[in-house]
Amino acid sequence: MDSTQLLKGVLDAAVLAVLSERDGYGYDIVRRLREAGLEGVGDASVYGTLRRLFQSGALTSYVLPSDEGPHRKYYGLTPAGAQQLSEARDSWKAFSHTVQGIFDGARSAA
Amino acid sequence: MDSTQLLKGVLDAAVLAVLSERDGYGYDIVRRLREAGLEGVGDASVYGTLRRLFQSGALTSYVLPSDEGPHRKYYGLTPAGAQQLSEARDSWKAFSHTVQGIFDGARSAA
C-alpha cells in the first residue's frame, strides 16, 4: 500500500496541527511528524506544504538564528490557519467516518 | 475543504469494498459510493479506477445485457482484489489512527 496517496489532503492539516502545539521550523516539523507516525514523510513535501500554507495566509513566519547550524525559519498559525485546522479536522472526521462505514459494509477478510 | 485530495488513495479501496458486497457495474458503483457518503465522487474517477484495478488483476469483468439501456460491464473481486482490500483496510486503519493522534495532540479551535 502506498500511503503517499493517503497523505494527500492530510499533510496540510497535519502540519497545521503540529504547529498549533507550538511554533516550529521546517526541519523540526519533519521530525515531529515522523515521530507522530507519519514515518515516510519527505522533507521536501513538508517544506512545500509550509510554503503553500504561508502563501495562503495560514501561517506567519519569522527567522531566528541558531546556535548549531544555519538560521531557522519558524512558522506559526495565524487565525486563518487555526480556522483552517478546525475545518480540516471536521472534514477529516466526516471523511474517515464515511470511509470506515464503507469498509464496515464490506464483507471479506475479517 | 476539498475532499478530492482526501479521496486519493482511498477510492481504490472504496471500490473494492463496495464490490466485496456484490458485483456491480460502473454506473451502479458510482451510485453506491455516493449513497455511502462519497457524494462528490465523479463518474470518470470511478471508471478510471475500475480500469486500473482490472488491469492490475484485482477485478474480473463480464458483460451482461440490460433491459433498460446499453450493456453493463460488471466487475467482481478476484482473490488478489480481496487481498488488496484487506491490505488497504489495514493501511487505512493504521493511517487514520495516526492522523487522529495528530489532531488529538493539537490544541486549538475546539
Next chain:
DNA sequence: CGCAGTACCGCGTATCACACAGTAGAGCGC
C-alpha cells in the same frame, strides 16, 4: 423523431507528495 435516462469512455488539467540535487552555516578531527 427528439428527448431523457442509462451506461461507458477518453482527453486534458490540477493537485500534490516525492526523489534528487544543490546551497550554506557551524563544529570537529587532522
Next chain:
DNA sequence: GCGCTCTACTGTGTGATACGCGGTACTGCG
C-alpha cells in the same frame, strides 16, 4: 585550512490520480 557531518532550506522534475467536460450508444416514451 580541508574535508566531513549535521543542521536547515530550496528548486526542479516526475508520477499518481481525481475531476470536468464532452462524446458515443442503447432504450423507452410522447
